[in-house]
Amino acid sequence: MAPSSTKCSLSNRGPSLLLLALALTVTFSLTESDKTIQLSGEVGGNVTFQCPVDDKRTISLFYVQRHEEFVNGYYGERDMDLHKWQNTRLDRKRTHVHMYRLNISHTGMYTCLIQYNNDQVIKASSIQLNVTASYSKPNVTQSCDAAGCSVTCAFYGGYPGNNVTWKIHGSRNNHSQLLNVVNNTQVPSPSTMLVSSTSTVYFNCSHREIRNLSCSVGNVTSDWFPVCDRKPEVEPNSHNPIIIVVAVCAVLLSLSVGAALWCRHKKRQTDREKKENEEESKNLQVLEK
Known part of the structure; x- marks a missing residue:
């Protein structure tokens, strides 16, 4: 002016x-x-x-x-x-x-x-x-189902309000093909005017595992983390080979112990009957004389 x-x-x-x-x-x-x-x-x-x-x-x-x-x-x-x-x-x-x-x-x-x-x-x-005001390091949470995973990044206590940005590191694919931004919101505090910035994205896990994902607001960036790295869960009705082997061994051990106890009992009973027969035979011989 x-x-x-x-x-x-x-x-x-x-x-x-x-x-x-x-x-x-x-x-x-x-x-x-x-x-x-x-x-x-x-x-x-x-x-x-x-x-x-x-x-x-x-x-x-x-x-x-x-x-x-x-x-x-x-x-x-x-x-x-x-x-x-x-x-x-x-x-x-x-x-x-x-x-x-x-x-x-x-x-x-x-x-x-x-x-x-x-x-x-x-x-x-x-x-x-x-x-x-600089935002805090984000709180990252994941929720997965059979088809994909929802990932949420939440930054707190920053100003001015900015959208959360997402980056897949080392990927040659277009990000839009791998993720779908569900929401991106900024909520200011009525008392301090500081902003909480939150975003949720959805990944279709049918493509592949994403190993290096990060989210950021301004100059604050999360650590890299993987998405869609879930290992297949064993269904309750499926046949786990380890469980089957352990069960068979337990049954065989039980049968072996039972057989050993039965044989010992049977031997004791046979020895007792033999001894009784010998004593009875001796008594008969004494009477005949």
């Missing part, structure tokens, strides 16, 4: 300039810089608003505001502590405003207002603050 000489009353610049308007009721000229400064931060982190100043001149007024809301600054020798944002700190020597404990609501356009001694012109420069 080219510099302008638009006249504006300080009392119309909102509550951030109210104190100055009460002290000086004259009308000043406002000039704006033609370039917006880009500033980036992450949720929970810190940023510093470095407003462009002429170090060779003495500043009489320095304000940082968002729209018409005062953020921090000073006029003359007086800091505006009662009206400042509580998560900001003013550095008068370097004309910086430090902002900490960032959250998504701090995203927006900010304005630096600077006036020098013996100058009725207030210079304005714009700073665009963008606050982002």
Whole structure:
């Protein structure tokens, strides 16, 4: 935006300039810089608003505001502590405003207002603050049936909201032939504005096993994982050779033990009968004499 000489009353610049308007009721000229400064931060982190100043001149007024809301600054020798944002700190020597404990609501356009001694012109420069948040590593779940598998990737706590993307690594086939995207949703938290991004895809497992699949949002990517790698399950009524062999061995062992016990019992019974017959024979011989 080219510099302008638009006249504006300080009392119309909102509550951030109210104190100055009460002290000086004259009308000043406002000039704006033609370039917006880009500033980036992450949720929970810190940023510093470095407003462009002429170090060779003495500043009489320095304000940082968002729209018409005062953020921090000073006029003359007086800091505006009662009206400042509580998560900001003013550095008068370097004309910086430090902002900490960032959250998504701090995203927006900010304005630096600077006036020098013996100058009725207030210079304005714009700073665009963008606050982002990295998504967590995704939670990956699979659910398979006889025909295929559904895979869900869920990312939490990120900003801005982005769709989940899927990639089959090392595949020469068109991804659309191997997977079908069932849904792709972003749900923001009402309190923090952080986004949960979730996507579900369905794979037809009749093609082949997919060994290297991943999902991602922004710069966060899951580990590679396989899909359709299920091993055939043994049906309850099927004949498992191992089970059959074990069962036959158990039966044979039982028969062998039973036969051994029966033979021992039979031998004892035969020996007892033989002994009884011998004693009876001896008794008869004694009687005959």
